[in-house]
Amino acid sequence: MIETREILQTMHMIQQENFDIRTITLGINLLDCSDRDAKKCAERVYEKICRTAANLVRTGEEIETELGIPIVNKRISVTPVSLICQDDPRPIALALDRAAAEVGVNFLGGYSALMHKGATQADERLLASIPEVLSETKLLCSSVNVASTRAGINMNAVKEMGEIIKKTAELTAAQDGLGCAKLVVFANAVEDNPFMAGAFCGVGEPECAINVGVSGPGVVKVALEHVKGEPFDIVAETIKRTAFKITRVGQLVAKEASKRMNIPFGIVDLSLAPTPARGDSVAHILTEMGLENAGAPGTTAALALLNDAVKKGGIMASNHVGGLSGAFIPVSEDIGMIEAVSAGALTLEKLEAMTCVCSVGLDMIAIPGDTSAATISGIIADEAAIGMINNKTTAVRVIPAVGKKAGDLVEFGGLLGRAPVMSVNQQKNNEFIARGGRIPAPVHSMRN
């Protein structure tokens, strides 16, 4: 029998410590919708999504009520659109956005291209359409994979993405560059990621699958409050135990959704995903470990411990683990990160170092509007290099804030939060980015 204190602990986690399931993401294969004619393809895409995901939101809400845990987002990820369209992909983008609205999901990801080794004509058409598409759609998210450990870095794609991010920011300038919040550039992108903006349904995935992303930085922070001053062995153990409990609920939700929708369970993403709400911050876990602010010397070590302990605790709690799995460190979506940047404690360079040891990368960072495309490409190349060499996923989601400079504030609202514009290194790199070509894949013996 469950003891009263255990029941109270669970209820406290949910009611006071912001424990929630961040997302149930339904992956849907769209390869069978492929057609030379974009309009025909768009019709098939719309029909398939509406049919497959008809019950997704209702199922999520039922589980939410019955288990008494918030499921914040219901989302869809689809096959990268560049793989299903041999024509102008814009009609498909609009169909995806309409389908997402029709079934009532919060976001739909997969307006994507995988071009880590090179671009197909379809990839190029999709890339060219991204700025307009993201300014014309609401729920659609886009991602581009420009590097992998096995293929190296496609520097032509890196160059193009710098320009595309600039253009997207300009076209959505009235909303503080919101379009860029829906666009992520990856190295080693994963096929079963339930998180946005980078979710897509990879070609190795089944016809459809339920992937769940958990959250709960507040729960970890509160758990650490009980071990103040204890050595790191205790800190790691405490995080592991907490991550185990969080992930078990993610597994339960995933299994339940899978059973009710008769769609196979894919993975649970062992993630700590913050929101801008107080008490839901990854940065505050780091400060609880004894740092004045995220960014203080020791931050990278603290994050490395956190990230590893979350995985160790979570892995035993779920049958299948995947996605991005680890702590996220978006700036605008985390009150502790916002405070750290505002206090001058956290720089772009420190964030880059932090991305070496945690999930994903430079995320939701506002940069001055006059930052050049080449500079953005340089930031992408650096981040891709970290991912390529370290055999991990890294990503860049930066938002050039048009007309704003370092220190100004941009406001996205909702889960996307708000961000102080961060200063960027002004040294020129135009000749470096203009070279193009590919950075060869690294050797994986003699690791130093």
Add this chain to the structure above:
Amino acid sequence: MKKALISVTGLDTTGIIARVATKLYEMNINILDITQTILGGYFTMMMVVDLDGAQRSFEEINRELEPVRDELKMSIHMQRMDIFDAMHRI
């Protein structure tokens, strides 16, 4: 067996257990376990119940509890036991 936890919290008054238990009885819901305490002046009761006899959906049972909530002016929350089992038992 489909088990659920019903937690009741609010200002203490007479007849809380009686009202909730009567409503459960009317729906043919068996009470398996019950604990109650006063935490910081607030009445806190937790009941583990078996929903199998109810012949109604979770949502319907929840709706039936609505008048009891209003009458007692207390928070009455029902959730399936699976979440506690998942979290605290391997």
